[in-house]
Amino acid sequence: MSTLCNISYTRASHDIYHIENAFVALILLQIKAIMKNLVILGAGTSGTMMANHLVKKLDSKEWTITIVDQYKTHYYQPGFLFLTFYIYTKKKVKKNVKKFIPKMVKYVQEKIELIVPEENKVTIESGTNLNYDILIVATGTKTAPDEIEGM
Secondary structure: OEEEOOEEEOOOHHHHHHHHHHHHHHHHHHHHHHOEEEEEEOOOHHHHHHHHHHHHHOOOOOEEEEEEEOOOEEEOHHHHHHHOOOOOOHHHHEEEHHHHOOOOOEEEEOOEEEEEHHHOEEEEOOOOEEEOOEEEEOOOOOOOHHHOOOO
16 A cells, blocks of 8 residues: 555555545645635725725736625715715615626625634634635724714
């Protein structure tokens, strides 16, 4: 018996499959070692701008880009001011998030549960962990006037 990539095989013909799997495993390990993950939290203006900029700058053979946001609709908040003066319509300030995300970027529409910086991972609502080499937090703000005394 010999060992290849920590996977044992024998010379029997039915074990050729195991040898081929060992080579495939080796190649996948090399690819995984090369591939880096960029995760962007938030698909608002800042998150989508970063995705659009970085998808052009990073080699898709070396990087995967994932953007995570719980909402499918993006509201262009600066446009709210123009709604009151009838300069903008609701249609101009309310858009589907996917419209702004490049095709090479993986979009995950799910709530972010936990960021674990010590392990370079983000856990989303389904329990799935997203590992990252670089994390961009662009979750925006949430108006909470009830938390401000006197409001």
